Amino acid sequence: MGAVPASAPRGTAPLRVVARVHLMPPQHNAGAEHMLVSMLRPLVERGHDVSVWLSRYGKEREVYEYRGIQVVPLEARLDFPTAVRQADVLIAHLECVPHTTALARGYGKPVVVICHNTHRPTFRDMAAGGTALAVYNSRWMEREAELFFAEYPQAVRPGAELIVRPPVFAGEYATKPGKAITLINCNPEKGGRVLEKLARRMPDQQFLAVRGAYGEQVLPDLPNVEVVDHVDGANMREQVYARTRVLLMPSSYESWGRAGVEALASGIPVVAHPTPGLCESLGEAGVFVDRSDVDGYEAVLRKLLQPGEYRLASKRAKARSAELDPAADLAAWCDAVESLP
The missing domain is CATH 3.40.50.2000 (Glycogen Phosphorylase B;)
Structure with a gap:
């Protein structure tokens, strides 16, 4: 794979990690999706059960695997709320953040929001409440987030924040x-x-x-x-x-x-x-x-x-x-x- 974490989970059982995004490779190839793939692959390497559930209709009708990650197309008509109930951690980005964080609050699940740009809706959706971890793709995005929270003190800060530069192996x-x-x-x-x-x-x-x-x-x-x-x-x-x-x-x-x-x-x-x-x-x-x-x-x-x-x-x-x-x-x-x- 390239540069990936070598350590395994520290005495913990494998986690069920469920991501909700609009589209995925190989049909949709954009920087946000390939950043997500690069971040999910090392979780798979550590032994976790990782799946990505799509929110838009595409070309695929059956569940498929992409680089070790299970991808569930919307056309597969499987029950996403059930996956949420069974998940240990949820992940979302872009347009899928509002409904994923709402489900996370309803089911009491920790949710990770990956921020791919500095546009106002990104920070607004991430700060609506319930975000356990916000991931910024650069130092300048982290600074922009600080400006957002200074301007909107009523916004709810995530439980933790982390910079992960889009990983390229x-x-x-x-x-x-x-x-x-x-x-x-x-x-x-x-x-x-x-x-x-x-x-x-x-x-x-x-x-x-x-x-x-x-x-x-x-x-x-x-x-x-x-x-x-x-x-x-x-x-x-x-x-x-x-x-x-x-x-x-x-x-x-x-x-x-x-x-x-x-x-x-x-x-x-x-x-x-x-x-x-x-x-x-x-x-x-x-x-x-x-x-x-x-x-x-x-x-x-x-x-x-x-x-x-x-x-x-x-x-x-x-x-x-x-x-x-x-x-x-x-x-x-x-x-x-x-x-x-």
């Missing part, structure tokens, strides 16, 4: 970089139009446009742009990073930027808009250019075409990847979950 992504300039999720807010402008300006350069899990997709019909269909996270190394020389992340908002950290594992430089999340995740390895400055993006990309410049940027990327080893975060996460019942 570098060994599962590391490969030899390819030749293309790549954008993952080509919706306008992620930088789809920036990719299109750069591809027009650099007709001799190969670009990859990877269709995202959500949002309108800007997929240029240009001879130097290859459109890659929606990719399961388990296949990103072969289908995306092995073909990528530089990753673009001109996003208007990123609370962290998991794709960038995945790219760092292969020494792939990341050219990004300086959102607080990307500045924290990429650190000194990031090359930051304002998303409105297409001239700046072009200049940086042309500079990275020079072998010496690329080697230096690639060395910084690999160093940052090593700094982000998730073992300590995941050990603290597993310990926190095991302390809840």
